[in-house]
Amino acid sequence: MARTTLIRYATGVVPLAVISVLLLVALFMMNAATQNSELFGRLYSLLLVINVAGIILLLTLILINLYRLAVQFRARVMGARLTLRLFGMFVLLAVIPVSVVLFFSLQAVNKGIDSWFDVNTEKALDDALLLGRTALDAIRQDLVKTGQDTAVELEDTPVKLVLPALDFLREKHDVAELTLFSQNGEIIASSSQAGPSAGTLVPDRPNETILSRVRQGQVYANLDPIAAGDLQLRVVVPVYSREVGAPIRILQLLQPLPTRYAKLGQSVQVAFAEYEKLVYLRGPLKFGFTLTLGLVALLTMLISIWAAIFSARHLVAPIRDLAAGTHAVARGDYRKQLPAQGRDEFGVLVRSFNDMTRKIQNAQDQTKRSQAEAEMQRTYLETVLAHLSSGVLSFDRRNCLRTHNAAAAQILHMDLGPAAGKSLLWLSKSQPQIADFCHSIRDASEKDRAEWQTEVTLAGQSGKRTLILRGTMLPRIRRRKGGYVVVFDDVTALIQAERDAAWREVARRLAHEIKNPLTPIQLAAERIRQKCMSALAYAEQTTMDRATRTIVEQVEALKSMINAFSDYARPVQMQTQPMDLNDLIRDVVELYGGRISKRATGSNDRNDAILTKPPAIKLGLDPDLPNITADPGRWRQVLHNLLLNARDALANNEKPLIYINTRLVEYARENFVELVIEDNGPGFPENLMDQMFEPYVTTGDKGTGLGLAIVKKIVEEHSGTLFAENLADSGARITIRVPIGETASLHKGDLSRSSSDFKEKRA
Amino acid sequence: MGFIMRAYRRSNWLTAAALTAALSASVADAEFTVTNVEPRLTAEALALSGVLDLGLSTKVEEALSKGIPMDVIIDISLYRERSVVWDARIQTWALRRRISYHALSRQYLLMGHRPDAATVESFVSLQSALRTMGSLDELSFALNREFDSNSNYYVEVRASLDIESLPAPLRPVAYTSLAWHLSSGWTEWHVQR
Numbered sequence: 030m031a032r033t034t035l036i037r038y039a040t041g042v043v044p045l046a047v048i049s050v051l052l053l054v055a056l057f058m059m060n061a062a063t064q065n066s067e068l069f070g071r072l073y074s075l076l077l078v079i080n081v082a083g084i085i086l087l088l089t090l091i092l093i094n095l096y097r098l099a100v101q102f103r104a105r106v107m108g109a110r111l112t113l114r115l116f117g118m119f120v121l122l123a124v125i126p127v128s129v130v131l132f133f134s135l136q137a138v139n140k141g142i143d144s145w146f147d148v149n150t151e152k153a154l155d156d157a158l159l160l161g162r163t164a165l166d167a168i169r170q171d172l173v174k175t176g177q178d179t180a181v182e183l184e185d186t187p188v189k190l191v192l193p194a195l196d197f198l199r200e201k202h203d204v205a206e207l208t209l210f211s212q213n214g215e216i217i218a219s220s221s222q223a224g225p226s227a228g229t230l231v232p233d234r235p236n237e238t239i240l241s242r243v244r245q246g247q248v249y250a251n252l253d254p255i256a257a258g259d260l261q262l263r264v265v266v267p268v269y270s271r272e273v274g275a276p277i278r279i280l281q282l283l284q285p286l287p288t289r290y291a292k293l294g295q296s297v298q299v300a301f302a303e304y305e306k307l308v309y310l311r312g313p314l315k316f317g318f319t320l321t322l323g324l325v326a327l328l329t330m331l332i333s334i335w336a337a338i339f340s341a342r343h344l345v346a347p348i349r350d351l352a353a354g355t356h357a358v359a360r361g362d363y364r365k366q367l368p369a370q371g372r373d374e375f376g377v378l379v380r381s382f383n384d385m386t387r388k389i390q391n392a393q394d395q396t397k398r399s400q401a402e403a404e405m406q407r408t409y410l411e412t413v414l415a416h417l418s419s420g421v422l423s424f425d426r427r428n429c430l431r432t433h434n435a436a437a438a439q440i441l442h443m444d445l446g447p448a449a450g451k452s453l454l455w456l457s458k459s460q461p462q463i464a465d466f467c468h469s470i471r472d473a474s475e476k477d478r479a480e481w482q483t484e485v486t487l488a489g490q491s492g493k494r495t496l497i498l499r500g501t502m503l504p505r506i507r508r509r510k511g512g513y514v515v516v517f518d519d520v521t522a523l524i525q526a527e528r529d530a531a532w533r534e535v536a537r538r539l540a541h542e543i544k545n546p547l548t549p550i551q552l553a554a555e556r557i558r559q560k561c562m563s564a565l566a567y568a569e570q571t572t573m574d575r576a577t578r579t580i581v582e583q584v585e586a587l588k589s590m591i592n593a594f595s596d597y598a599r600p601v602q603m604q605t606q607p608m609d610l611n612d613l614i615r616d617v618v619e620l621y622g623g624r625i626s627k628r629a630t631g632s633n634d635r636n637d638a639i640l641t642k643p644p645a646i647k648l649g650l651d652p653d654l655p656n657i658t659a660d661p662g663r664w665r666q667v668l669h670n671l672l673l674n675a676r677d678a679l680a681n682n683e684k685p686l687i688y689i690n691t692r693l694v695e696y697a698r699e700n701f702v703e704l705v706i707e708d709n710g711p712g713f714p715e716n717l718m719d720q721m722f723e724p725y726v727t728t729g730d731k732g733t734g735l736g737l738a739i740v741k742k743i744v745e746e747h748s749g750t751l752f753a754e755n756l757a758d759s760g761a762r763i764t765i766r767v768p769i770g771e772t773a774s775l776h777k778g779d780l781s782r783s784s785s786d787f788k789e790k791r792a
Numbered sequence: 793m794g795f796i797m798r799a800y801r802r803s804n805w806l807t808a809a810a811l812t813a814a815l816s817a818s819v820a821d822a823e824f825t826v827t828n829v830e831p832r833l834t835a836e837a838l839a840l841s842g843v844l845d846l847g848l849s850t851k852v853e854e855a856l857s858k859g860i861p862m863d864v865i866i867d868i869s870l871y872r873e874r875s876v877v878w879d880a881r882i883q884t885w886a887l888r889r890r891i892s893y894h895a896l897s898r899q900y901l902l903m904g905h906r907p908d909a910a911t912v913e914s915f916v917s918l919q920s921a922l923r924t925m926g927s928l929d930e931l932s933f934a935l936n937r938e939f940d941s942n943s944n945y946y947v948e949v950r951a952s953l954d955i956e957s958l959p960a961p962l963r964p965v966a967y968t969s970l971a972w973h974l975s976s977g978w979t980e981w982h983v984q985r
Contacts, residue, residue: 073960074967161896236913238920252897253914260897298896302859305895309858310961317961 042339045090049332052083056328060321080324087331094338107356108349115341123333131326138318146308154301161297164290165252169262173250175202176264176282183209183268183280188217195220205261206283208232209268212276214240221283235265235281243267243279252286252294260294261285347375354382363390418518423503425512428453428471440496440519441466463487466496466517473500474513485517493719494521529742532724536598544591547584554580597724597735603746607656608664610702614689617668618646621676644676644685644708651692657702657767663743670736671706671763678710678761685709694766701749701766712755721753740765822849824864824951824976829928831870831947831983838870838883838933838983844926844951844976851971852953853918855962856900861892863957864925866949868933870983873944882945885933888954889925926951945983951976 058076098116101109179198186194191209199207199220206221219232239249242265249265261283268278286294307314350367357365366383370376411434414421420437422445424430429452433445441463448456457467466485473481481500486493496517503511558577562570621643672687679685688707693700713721720726722741727734737753740763744751749767756762829842846864848856856862866887871879889904899914900921906913915921939945952975955966966972 074956074963077964158895165896236915236920236924238915238917251899251914251916254894254897254899254901254912294896298894301895302893306859306959309855309860310959313959313961313965316965320964 045087045335048083048087048090049328049335052080052087052328055079055083056321056325060325077320080328084324084327084331087328087335091331091335091338094335098338107352108345111348112341112345115344116337119337119340120334123337124330127326127329127333131322134322135319138322139315142311142315142318146311151304151308154297154304157297158301161294165262165286165294168286168290169250169252169264172204172262172264172282172284173248173266175204176250176266176280177248178202179204179207179282180266180268180280183278185271192218192220204282204284206232206281208234208281208283210234210240210279210281212244212278214279217278233263233281233283235263235279239263239265240279244277259285260291347379351378351382354386358386358389363393420517420519421514422470422517423512423514424453424470424474426510428474430456431512437517440517466498469498470500470515473498477510478502494519495524496520528723532738533598536594536724540591540595540598544588544595547587547591551581551584554584593735597739597742603660604662605658605660608659608661609654609656610659610664610691610704611650611652611654613661613664614648614650614668614691614704617665617672618648618689621646621672644679644682644687646672646687646689649688649690654691654693654702655700655769657747657769659747659767663746667740667743667765670740674736675706675708675710675761679708682710693769696766700769702769704765704767705762707756707760707762709760712759712761713753715755718753718755722751822847822852822971822974824953824974826949826951826976826979829947829949829979829981831945831981833935833939833945833983833985834932836935838868838935838947840868840928840931840933840947842928842949842981844928844949846922846926846951846974848918848922849971849974851969852974856891856918857893859893859895860959860962861890861957863954864889864891864951865954866928866951869948870935871946871948872940873946879946882939883933883936887931890957891921891925941985947981947983948978949976949981950978 055076058072098109098113102113179202182198183191183194195207195209195218198204199222206219208219208221209217211217214234214237216232216234221232235243235249242249244267246267248267249263251263253261253263255261262285264282264284266280266282268280270277285291347367347370354365354367363386365386367379370379414432414434415436417434417436420440421432421434422430422437423432429450430445430448431450433449438445441460443460443463448459451459453467453471457464460467466487469483469485473483478500479502483498483500485496485498487496488494497520498515498517500513500515502513505511554577558573562573565573675687676685679687686709688705690703690705690707692703692705694703695701717726722737724738725734726737741751744765744767747767749765751763751765753761753763824847825845827843827845829840832839844866848862852862866889867884868887869884870882872882873879887904889902892901892903893899894901894914897914899916900918902913902915902921902925903911905911905925905927913924915924953972955963955972958966
């Protein structure tokens with residue numbers, strides 16, 4: 030991370046700007062140095078190195094930037110393509126003019142330098158030099174002659190007289206300095222006039238080259254530049270001795286040039302030397318200017334390229350941000366806000382974009398809130414529907430089921446999940462037991478009424494059930510027919526309850542209205558018998574006796590019947606407790622086991638003995654059957670009534686057989702204890718199936734016809750249901766289902782305890 | 793060098809070899825050599841005598857003849873030998889000698905070779921001027937500390953053309969051309985007592 034930051038900083042705008050400024054300064058100094066500036070002349074090489082290194086550094090930084098740009102371009106980073114295009118454009122715009130300027134500058138510089146040199150000037154300078162040399166040659170020749178004359182005069186001068194002779198000759202010939210050397214170059218004597226060089230102790234000595242030339246007999250004569258730019262003539266001549274074999278001596282004459290000559294000569298020398306130097310330096314000077322101009326141009330180009338990179342990036346940055354923002358919006362991120370830009374058109378664009386996303390975000394939030402509210406409403410409706418006791422179904426305009434609630438499934442005794450989205454036709458075909466229900470809905474809906482009501486009877490395992498359907502048309506959407514809602518209730522129990530209530534009222538009135546006159550009738554009959562019996566003849570007495578007895582007996586029978594009605598009609602106070610149905614069944618069956626004639630006293634609707642073969646009773650009791658909350662006394666009556674009913678039905682059966690089964694069943698997500706009693710008798714008459722549990726509906730000629738009605742009453746008092754059906758081959762079946770209720774959660778210990786309590790109570 | 797490369801490309805090996813030999817020969821002539829140096833230590837000074845062979849390349853000679861003065865720097869370093877670590881550099885001196893051409897008198901002028909810096913000596917021939925320029929005649933360099941009589945001393949001597957003293961426009965050319973790189977390199981001479 031630190032490395033990336035360092036690279037980013039190193040390749041950023043600040044270092045590049047600093048390098049550029051420094052390089053420009055260095056170039057300025059170098060340019061000054063090229064123009065022979067004293068100040069920068071000494072620094073020229075250093076400046077050159079600094080410039081070249083700086084340009085290499087700048088080039089490296091630019092290359093790094095370009096590399097990053099290329100990587101971004103290859104990775105298809107947003108905006109890289111545009112940056113590259115802008116960069117290319119800027120570079121072209123910068124490089125072409127700079128190249129043109131460089132070309133013409135170089136041309137101008139080269140021509141300018143060339144124009145410094147002129148053939149005539151060169152010729153004039155050469156001539157001036159030649160003239161100077163010629164003029165000086167004449168003076169030199171004079172001095173050579175003087176030297177030679179002096180040498181001749183010194184040939185026979187003895188050593189002791191050399192110095193005076195030199196003084197004499199110097200003054201005679203007007204020479205500045207005369208020095209006589211031995212053959213090996215040692216000074217013998219020297220004479221000099223007072224002058225600029227008079228202060229020096231040692232006379233000027235010719236160098237070894239000159240001395241060797243003179244030893245060989247040659248004369249040396251030349252112009253010697255001396256310090257401070259002055260010129261002097263030096264003539265060295267051999268001095269021969271007249272004595273044979275004597276070594277030669279060397280005489281040196283030094284004569285400063287006359288001031289006028291010296292100045293002119295110096296001027297010509299300086300001008301010629303400068304010109305020669307310039308001519309020689311023409312090439313390097315051109316090279317230097319070309320180098321400086323090239324570096325300036327290169328630096329300008331590099332700075333332009335660098336500026337192009339940053340300008341392109343700067344220009345593209347808001348576009349890239351905008352593109353990224355639009356991508357984000359396309360992805361569904363409406364919270365995207367772009368960084369604020371300046372006051373230019375990009376800034377306006379960015380602000381507009383931010384406004385747009387903010388508004389979209391608000392709209393989105395609003396939509397989400399609305400959706401949440403709608404969802405809440407839907408959930409609320411679903412909750413209400415789920416807890417309605419009425420079944421609710423909604424259909425679309427093509428009669429396809431859209432929604433349903435739990436009560437609907439419960440009432441129809443089927444799982445409506447697979448039927449969702451399916452048509453009524455499909456429903457009626459796949460579920461034949463509710464085909465009538467489906468037909469009724471379809472028929473009613475086709476009439477296009479806003480509201481309708483109908484009643485449907487469905488036959489099923491639990492007997493016939495009556496449903497009341499109420500349909501309501503849903504509002505039209507965009508002028509298209511909407512669907513409809515069907516609300517239905519199972520009114521079987523209600524109808525039955527109404528019927529039962531009516532019966533109870535009849536029973537109560539009957540008992541009240543009939544029972545009252547019965548006792549006077551009975552008493553009157555007995556009084557008639559007592560009072561009139563003695564007054565009658567025997568034959569009549571017999572008739573009277575039979576008649577009055579009949580009256581009394583029938584009245585008694587009527588009383589019994591009325592009492593039975595009263596019992597049926599009277600509301601009973603239930604004494605419920607946890608009860609093990611299996612134990613009760615075993616107790617009751619024990620009473621019937623092998624007993625033939627007399628029947629249980631608990632039943633009040635049978636008084637006659639039944640002389641038939643006792644039916645065999647087979648028990649199929651579920652050992653895991655939980656307890657139910659019930660009144661054991663009343664359940665005992667239920668079992669008695671059912672067993673008697675079965676036994677009556679099996680009266681003419683050779684192999685009478687009764688099955689009693691219990692089991693735990695789950696129905697509509699609720700647990701029930703199911704009691705099933707089957708026989709192999711003739712079954713119920715089909716025409717009585719609907720009224721089987723109503724009072725005074727009986728197949729036999731015995732009893733009050735209240736047996737099954739009482740069973741039904743007791744079962745319903747325990748919130749149970751029961752239904753009767755005929756078996757396929759032969760026989761009848763009565764099924765009773767009682768909800769387990771809270772006692773279902775009793776433990777086995779509680780169960781056994783409850784059972785034993787019950788047994789004790791019974792005992 | 794371009795024509796040599798072209799010669800190589802043409803597979804004219806003989807020509808190329810001849811050209812390369814000629815070029816290396818000219819470069820070989822044009823070099824500075826420290827022929828002999830005799831350093832001696834006296835009580836307070838280092839006395840030095842010796843001969844430096846200063847051969848100029850054609851380019852340098854041409855520039856000299858066109859009036860451009862050339863500075864030759866003679867660097868002298870005195871070292872004391874040490875057995876464990878590197879040798880200790882005791883002192884360094886640099887002598888600057890300038891040669892220039894005087895067109896009017898057609899002589900080469902030499903400066904800086906005498907103790908008196910202002911002394912100008914003129915030479916008719918370049919060779920004699922260079923010879924004088926390269927001669928170290930009993931030079932004496934004062935020591936700023938006393939020397940250890942038990943240690944061994946040696947001097948390193950180098951003669952080189954000072955490109956920095958050339959006119960500014962000529963410097964880039966000189967730096968980028970082998971003909972201008974004239975240096976003897978360091979040579980080592982043991983100091984006698």
